[in-house]
Amino acid sequence: MTSTANPQTTAPTGLELPHRLRAQFPILQQRLHGRPIAYLDNAASTQKPHAVIAAVADYYRHQHANIHRGAYQLSQDATAHYEAARARVAEFLHAADPAECIFTRGTTEAINLVAQAWGGANLQPGDEIILTELEHHANIVPWQMLAERTGACIRVIPIDDRGELQLQAYQRLLSSRTRLVAVTQVSNALGTINPVAEIIAAAHAAGALVLIDGAQWVAHGATDVQALDADFYAFSGHKLYGPTGIGVLYGKRELLEAMPPWQGGGDMIERVSFDGTTYAGLPNRFEAGTPHIAGAIGLAAAIDWVLEIGFEAIAAQEQRLLALATKRLAAIPGLALQGAPRYQAAVLSWIAVDPPVATLDLGLQLDLEGICIRTGHHCCQPLMERLGLAGTARASFAPYNDDAEVERLAAALEQILQRARRRSLAAAAAPVSQPARPLEPTAAVHPVAGSAPVAVSAAAPGGSVADPEANASVNRPPTPLAPAPNAQTLAYPPASAASPAAAAEAIADLFEALPDWPMRYQQLIELGDAMVPLPAALKTPAHAVSGCQSQVHLVLRVRPGSSDIIEFRADSDAGLVRGLIALLQQLFSGQEAAAILAFDAAGFFARIGLDRQLSLTRRTGLDALLRRVRQLARAQNAANGTAGLGPGPGP
Ligand SMILES: Cc1ncc(COP(=O)(O)O)c(C=O)c1O
Numbered sequence: 199m200t201s202t203a204n205p206q207t208t209a210p211t212g213l214e215l216p217h218r219l220r221a222q223f224p225i226l227q228q229r230l231h232g233r234p235i236a237y238l239d240n241a242a243s244t245q246k247p248h249a250v251i252a253a254v255a256d257y258y259r260h261q262h263a264n265i266h267r268g269a270y271q272l273s274q275d276a277t278a279h280y281e282a283a284r285a286r287v288a289e290f291l292h293a294a295d296p297a298e299c300i301f302t303r304g305t306t307e308a309i310n311l312v313a314q315a316w317g318g319a320n321l322q323p324g325d326e327i328i329l330t331e332l333e334h335h336a337n338i339v340p341w342q343m344l345a346e347r348t349g350a351c352i353r354v355i356p357i358d359d360r361g362e363l364q365l366q367a368y369q370r371l372l373s374s375r376t377r378l379v380a381v382t383q384v385s386n387a388l389g390t391i392n393p394v395a396e397i398i399a400a401a402h403a404a405g406a407l408v409l410i411d412g413a414q415w416v417a418h419g420a421t422d423v424q425a426l427d428a429d430f431y432a433f434s435g436h437k438l439y440g441p442t443g444i445g446v447l448y449g450k451r452e453l454l455e456a457m458p459p460w461q462g463g464g465d466m467i468e469r470v471s472f473d474g475t476t477y478a479g480l481p482n483r484f485e486a487g488t489p490h491i492a493g494a495i496g497l498a499a500a501i502d503w504v505l506e507i508g509f510e511a512i513a514a515q516e517q518r519l520l521a522l523a524t525k526r527l528a529a530i531p532g533l534a535l536q537g538a539p540r541y542q543a544a545v546l547s548w549i550a551v552d553p554p555v556a557t558l559d560l561g562l563q564l565d566l567e568g569i570c571i572r573t574g575h576h577c578c579q580p581l582m583e584r585l586g587l588a589g590t591a592r593a594s595f596a597p598y599n600d601d602a603e604v605e606r607l608a609a610a611l612e613q614i615l616q617r618a619r620r621r622s623l624a625a626a627a628a629p630v631s632q633p634a635r636p637l638e639p640t641a642a643v644h645p646v647a648g649s650a651p652v653a654v655s656a657a658a659p660g661g662s663v664a665d666p667e668a669n670a671s672v673n674r675p676p677t678p679l680a681p682a683p684n685a686q687t688l689a690y691p692p693a694s695a696a697s698p699a700a701a702a703e704a705i706a707d708l709f710e711a712l713p714d715w716p717m718r719y720q721q722l723i724e725l726g727d728a729m730v731p732l733p734a735a736l737k738t739p740a741h742a743v744s745g746c747q748s749q750v751h752l753v754l755r756v757r758p759g760s761s762d763i764i765e766f767r768a769d770s771d772a773g774l775v776r777g778l779i780a781l782l783q784q785l786f787s788g789q790e791a792a793a794i795l796a797f798d799a800a801g802f803f804a805r806i807g808l809d810r811q812l813s814l815t816r817r818t819g820l821d822a823l824l825r826r827v828r829q830l831a832r833a834q835n836a837a838n839g840t841a842g843l844g845p846g847p848g849p
Pocket residue numbers: 241242303304305306307334336337382384385386411413414434
């Protein structure tokens with residue numbers, strides 16, 4: 199199959215292929231939250247068959263020694279296995295020579311290698327690098343860093359509404375200034391298969407080189423770097439059923455030979471003296487230090503495994519699943535599929551629009567059903583911006599997936615939307631000032647000397663407040679005559695207890711009684727539902743805190759008339775994050791700066807069994823929110839001359 203062909207094929211695979219393959223994957227025999235795993239996040243990383251696990255284990259059990267160095271048999275054998283793996287990779291890519299295949303940590307490192315070694319030596323101010331709107335950050339950021347260093351400029355091929363590259367625009371971007379075109383063969387977010395042969399030919403006609411990011415292609419169809427005439431080609435082992443931490447940069451020999459090394463160290467030299475160093479030839483010149491020997495051997499085993507199944511059978515099964523998933527999800531009212539490229543790898547993206555459900559919540563609720571999908575911006579923020587979205591939910595298929603898993607995904611999504619519909623109807627019907635009270639605020643409220651009165655209408659769960667601005671919530675029609683709230687007129691939650699530690703005890707009482715994650719998750723969702731939403735007028739970029747899995751807005755201040763009482767309101771599009779915000783408000787809003795700084799939030803979240811969610815918050819914006827609260831507390835402490843209390847536990 200050529201890279202531009204739709205991998206649709208007529209190969210008769212039937213339903214027995216996934217069944218036969220699944221048996222070879224130990225991880226797929228496990229259960230998740232008591233259900234069989236439906237692993238539909240193969241674009242992020244594929245699972246590993248016995249053959250790969252055994253090859254890596256065998257290597258460590260029987261063959262390990264450092265390579266290229268020992269005079270003894272074991273080292274020579276390890277070297278032979280490592281170099282045999284390189285030869286296998288070269289065959290797989292149809293490279294002319296194994297020395298053109300450099301082992302790297304993955305696609306990201308391969309692209310950085312080219313950006314630094316080739317780009318650093320060859321680019322001048324005014325030179326141009328062409329990227330596309332579909333690129334993963336791994337194929338954007340290294341070029342931006344290079345452009346900053348060299349004065350080169352970046353140009354971007356736009357996509358159309360189907361999610362396909364606009365090739366006429368590409369032709370217009372190409373010029374004598376173009377030095378390199380770096381393009382993904384398959385979009386990890388939309389599945390678009392790009393016509394890379396055509397793109398390469400056009401670049402070459404303009405005198406430019408081309409780097410193909412093959413991360414999302416190599417597991418789905420045959421690759422022939424010579425037929426493509428690719429100058430550089432990068433991929434990662436872990437997306438090809440191989441180990442993590444191993445990948446490949448293919449480069450044409452004459453290009454690699456003309457490039458300076460990018461990292462110095464052992465194994466990449468010919469001779470070192472304090473007067474200077476001469477470098478080894480290919481491929482060692484680009485592999486400084488002890489490489490991931492087991493990874494290379496595991497990658498070769500993965501290639502053997504893939505080729506034994508054959509790309510015809512793999513593509514046929516994946517395309518069946520894609521067609522079924524597209525049909526089933528397109529028929530679910532309220533879901534909107536994203537992109538509709540004519541040639542699409544087995545990657546499907548969607549959002550829930552009616553009712554709106556944050557992609558993080560979709561992912562978390564599917565997880566409770568044993569279904570693993572990816573949510574967020576997929577490391578494609580420029581693409582998300584083009585689509586006008588914060589992120590999508592994405593399923594991506596491998597040949598070990600079957601129709602039943604697609605049906606489970608569709609059924610679970612239908613249920614999630616139905617539940618969300620019921621909740622939004624219930625919220626619209628509930629009186630504004632009396633939200634449910636799953637977590638009773640502690641009665642004692644710390645009196646604050648010198649604090650100005652705050653416009654608080656009623657204490658609500660999670661240390662939150664119920665207020666008239668709640669009319670601006672997504673669930674309610676806005677009150678036409680209500681003045682637009684601002685950060686000063688907003689009602690802030692008062693202290694829920696005498697100190698964060700005392701508030702923590704009330705929360706701990708509740709959460710320690712919940713034995714497992716599904717119950718804690720449900721509790722968090724209820725806390726989030728009960729929290730009064732931040733008025734829409736305050737959900738502005740100025741109040742946004744960044745996070746790739748959800749949107750978070752924060753309004754934070756020192757209470758007027760006090761010198762060290764911190765109070766805040768926050769909100770998120772994701773139910774889980776709203777629940778966590780409710781907890782943070784209960785812990786911290788209305789508390790003294792020094793007490794906030796002294797409280798170990800991470801330790802507390804671990805105590806109540808939410809540490810998994812706390813690590814998740816690094817991607818949700820909650821971590822940034824916590825940091826901002828602590829930053830303000832620290833600044834107030836410093837201004838009040840109490841900096842001696844120190845930074846306290848992070849973040
Ligand atoms: C298209 C694309 N390029 C590059 C990468 C980066 O791969 P890695 O993290 O293995 O280096 C990914 C990973 O998802 C990807 O999908």
